[in-house]
Amino acid sequence: MRGLSLILCAAVVIILASCKASGDYPGLEYAPNMYHSVAYEPLSQITDLDHGTFTNALDNGRGEFYNTNQYNPYKMNLRTPPAHVVRRNAHGWLPYRGTNDTTGLRMANKLVSPFKNDSTPAILAQGKAAYEMYCQHCHGAKAGGDGKVAQGVKIDGVEHGVYPGVANLKGDAYKNITEGHIFHVITYGKGLMGAHGSQVSEEDRWKIARYVKSLQKN
């Protein structure tokens, strides 16, 4: 009898102590129906129809936590916008319409920044912030083409790849590029550089261009 109660105590301790999350186990949830959104949330998806039936079932017979949009491809809650949707930003700008080819690039060379001649510290500071976010790891803090990605790194003695062809923006070949050129190249990429139009807003692209020009002068 005494042995049994001891084993029981130990079992309770072990069970309760194992509520903690670690590795692949997310831990025990006390009130799961308050945790999982019934409404569609963009980055969460529970596809199992029966998930949560132990607490409650919805009117449609599905589990409580089923929050998956069955009408979307792959039952995703997030969708890409329909084709030809045009987004305007806070300034009311339309998306850049230059084409991704040599003609587009040549036209872009002559584009004038919407910030005109505004080289106030505020614009440059915003450009610097955006540059550090999107450019610095390849092109380097001073635009010398010496970011960590372009130089390669070593972890625990193992060398990791170098991204080839990162432009030294202070080099002679890039000295005379215009802000419009920089804007176009960020949007569509050039040579081995990928297109960054989806990540960097148009406003930020112009600010980066202004900041790069200021870096080139020093």
Next chain:
Amino acid sequence: MKYKLADLIKFFTLALLILSYSSSFSQEIPTDAASISAGEALFNGNCKSCHRVDKKLVGPALAGVQDRAPSIKWILEWVKNPAKVIASGDEYANKIYNEYNKSQMTAFTSYTDTQILSILAYVKAYKPEEPAAAPAAGAPAAGGAGISNDYLNVIIAGMILILVLMVVILGLIVSALKRFLNQKDLNEDDAEVVNSPYSVSSITRSSGFIFLVVFVVASIGFKQVIDGLYSIGVQQDYAPKQPIAFSHKLHAGAYEINCKYCHTGVLKGKQANIPSPNICMNCHTQIKQESPEIQKIYSAIGYDPKTASYTGKQKPIEWVRIHNLPDLAYFNHAQHVNVGGIECQTCHGPVQEMEVVRQYSLLTMGWCIDCHRKTDVNNKGNDYYNKLTELHKASKGKMKVEDIGGLECAKCHY
């Protein structure tokens, strides 16, 4: 048409210039140290991103180029305007052009012959760096705080093992001596000392010892139970295996890629965003194409690295969500990171050191409230807070988040 005409004129003047220049200078590769170091500076500044002397990168390895190319004059013309040399139908130029996937070298029109020759001098004089005597692998990092936690654990475990062994050995010696002494004739006093009433079994049966053991076991068990109960519904340390073994330690840590480069939503919206694969492809069209993990990206987006084209067959990558704030609480990333200026690491911990990301913070309400009580409002350069700052001046202390309603229930629960 205007562009074309202007371009044509530029083209011809350039061609003329090049012709006149190239014929007026000597075309010997210099060997003096000054030229070589000038060439090195030029090479590092302008050529290095695509060329190395001893290995192929974007363009060919440059070692031996002076013997390989048709002539020095050809090299000079090529560097200044590769497009023209290719267009002229030059056999060697077209061979290279086709060999390197028709990617054209940047034209360095502003270079003088002397500059190009000095680069050639550097290439000719280049000696590969001796592989520096690499520090022995696994050697502890220099400095006092060099011993890592792993080593410490091993050392402690070893010491405990040695101590236990010593206790066992001492026990054996004691019993052996006792047996030896009992074989002899002993007087009463000595016998009492040798056969002490305090034996191991008498100690383990004493009530004091039993109490001590029960107390220690019970308190450890109690702590485990309380910890377990408190962690119900708290997913701290949750570190699930992801469909693609992406290493934040490599990307955010070693390569110093900014968090916001990939998590683009963090300044703009509620969600920080799981990056779409097109961001991966900014680099992985080139880097590590052969890696099985990268192949998973390729198959998800339908990319064929051999032809560098997209097949159109797409399939989402099903990342496992780690941070699940309950549906009953509202949290917005932009509000905290963009307006509040909070570093990602404040809540997510040292992600740049994590091979597999784990939930670093508790994400409980107490944890939120604690931070709202301690954190100063980031009101610098933000006109929105002007009036509040003005009003707050009367009271002592800095304006904390709780002072502007950071503890109101309806701020997060609605």
